[in-house]
Amino acid sequence: MAEQKKKIGRIEVDRELCIGAATCIALAGDVFELDGENKAVVTNPKGADDATILMAAQSCPTKAIKVFDEDGNQIYP
Numbered sequence: 656m657a658e659q660k661k662k663i664g665r666i667e668v669d670r671e672l673c674i675g676a677a678t679c680i681a682l683a684g685d686v687f688e689l690d691g692e693n694k695a696v697v698t699n700p701k702g703a704d705d706a707t708i709l710m711a712a713q714s715c716p717t718k719a720i721k722v723f724d725e726d727g728n729q730i731y732p
């Protein structure tokens with residue numbers, strides 16, 4: 656079965672889970688940045704291509720980054 660390729664529509668960071676490890680920022684610094692509380696925030700959901708954003712989400716040690724497609728379906732985790 657062919658893998659469905661839906662574009663990323665929305666990215667969320669769970670502030671309870673985020674520990675400020677910043678690997679997401681290392682991988683996609685135009686998408687995420689740390690705020691004053693050392694929690695990642697999404698600055699530009701179109702700041703990297705979908706594969707890079709997914710990689711950044713997968714790199715998060717606490718799975719704090721949730722990725723949704725354009726229809727609002729959760730892609731990751």
Ligand code: SF4
Pocket residue numbers: 668672673674675676677678679680687694695714715716717718719720
């Ligand atoms: S990788 Fe995860 S824990 Fe680290 S800053 Fe990004 S969202 Fe937070």
